[in-house]
Amino acid sequence: MFDIHSHIIYHIDDGSRDMEESVELIRSDVRQGATDIIATPHYYPECPGDPVRIKEKLSSIEKAVKKAGISVRLYAGNEVLYFDSMAERLKNGEILTLAGSRYTLIEFYPMESYKTILKCVRNIRNAGYLPVIAHAERFRGLRENGLDEIIGLGAYIQLSTEPIGRKGLSAVFDGETRFVRKALKRKEVHFLGTDMHRADTRPPVITDALKWISDNLDRDYANAILFGNAMKMTEDNEIDR
Numbered sequence: 001m002f003d004i005h006s007h008i009i010y011h012i013d014d015g016s017r018d019m020e021e022s023v024e025l026i027r028s029d030v031r032q033g034a035t036d037i038i039a040t041p042h043y044y045p046e047c048p049g050d051p052v053r054i055k056e057k058l059s060s061i062e063k064a065v066k067k068a069g070i071s072v073r074l075y076a077g078n079e080v081l082y083f084d085s086m087a088e089r090l091k092n093g094e095i096l097t098l099a100g101s102r103y104t105l106i107e108f109y110p111m112e113s114y115k116t117i118l119k120c121v122r123n124i125r126n127a128g129y130l131p132v133i134a135h136a137e138r139f140r141g142l143r144e145n146g147l148d149e150i151i152g153l154g155a156y157i158q159l160s161t162e163p164i165g166r167k168g169l170s171a172v173f174d175g176e177t178r179f180v181r182k183a184l185k186r187k188e189v190h191f192l193g194t195d196m197h198r199a200d201t202r203p204p205v206i207t208d209a210l211k212w213i214s215d216n217l218d219r220d221y222a223n224a225i226l227f228g229n230a231m232k233m234t235e236d237n238e239i240d241r
């Protein structure tokens with residue numbers, strides 16, 4: 001699986017706390033089936049990250065991972081909390097897109113208005129970038145209005161792996177799980193991500209999601225969301241929609 005959403009760079013946001021934890025998170029992700037991971041530290045308008053520092057730290061993590069005998073490809077990116085002048089900062093190179101492509105990973109406040117989400121997609125598209133909505137299941141505006149309209153406007157959808165694989169009664173009653181499974185069955189999803197933060201509190205959780213996907217989705221679509229679409233993204237090609 002190509003994991004396009006993670007907080008594996010230590011001491012840069014609320015994710016990994018040190019190099020050891022970064023390696024531990026990556027090891028666990030790879031054990032469950034990840035082959036490629038994009039590091040997407042948070043980018044807040046009032047607290048921007050430094051792209052040079054992110055890339056430097058990522059290359060030191062790459063070395064440590066190799067030394068630990070873990071086989072994985074790592075890429076740099078950001079997860080941006082949407083703000084109106086985001087496109088300008090993308091153009092200035094202050095924000096890292098996903099693996100150097102035109103795709104950019106965007107999140108909102110959980111209760112953000114649907115209107116603002118639509119505006120975001122239009123703004124980012126008009127600026128020549130391809131908006132990927134991070135963990136789309138988390139936003140009330142999208143759970144209430146569905147994904148049709150924003151996909152029509154040119155958004156791509158990333159879902160978290162963890163709610164896909166939830167089991168038992170909690171899954172039956174859980175709004176996020178129902179939302180992600182319905183979106184997957186309707187083929188409204190383009191990418192998956194673990195959004196892993198920390199080894200103890202928010203580790204990568206993939207295994208049960210992979211099982212659900214192989215039991216419920218056709219093979220071509222499963223391959224596309226697990227790997228093919230993200231590979232196209234790294235080549236900066238547009239994905240079939």
Ligand SMILES: [Fe+2]
Binds near residue numbers: 005006079134195
């Ligand atoms: Fe995240």
